[in-house]
Amino acid sequence: DIQMTQSPSSLSASVGDKVTITCRAGQSVSTYLNWYQQKPGKAPNLLIYTASNLESGVPSRFSGSGYGEGFTLTISSLQPEDFATYYCQQSYTSPWTFGQGTKVEIK
């Protein structure tokens, strides 16, 4: 199985801050890397697919980059509704695996 490791596991930030979350794969996953946002009590919501493609309806302050083993999710200007847990996930090979999550909290 491909292990996905996110850093940090949690962070505190203020509204307006630029936030970067990193995801590292245990082996190359090419660009088969997706990012999700999950709020308490809700299902995850797809933000970015295949490393850098913004899902329809997702605000443009979210962006993704990377290839191979290293990826980043960037929120250019954190908004109050962005406080949530973020997960990366590889779809390069079965079993599809997720990172452990990064909780973004209010500073």
Next chain:
Amino acid sequence: VQLVASGGVVVQPGGSLRLSCAASGFSFEDYTMHWVRQRPGKGLEWVSLISWSGDYTNYADSVRGRFTFSRDNSKSSLYLQMNSLKTEDTALYYCAKEQNDAFDIWGQGTMVTVSS
């Protein structure tokens, strides 16, 4: 576009359960579908997938041989038959649609509790 999961209950270890997921608002028969679970307070774990035709399925090692994923395209429905349940199967189970190699639509989840 909607997925509605149901069937989650409290069941004893060793018991069986069938989850369902009803799809609407898209051409269900065209898409690969998945189950993903989340243990209480924990992260996300992929469980299983089924091809658009139902001819191909794949499972996480943790459930292989105990869970069976099926679909009925005439009813736009998915089914997850769960046998020999273990306490570690306790989780919120989400059905999800695959598009562009990602889970683009998720159901609301149905809770399975395995406890004596």
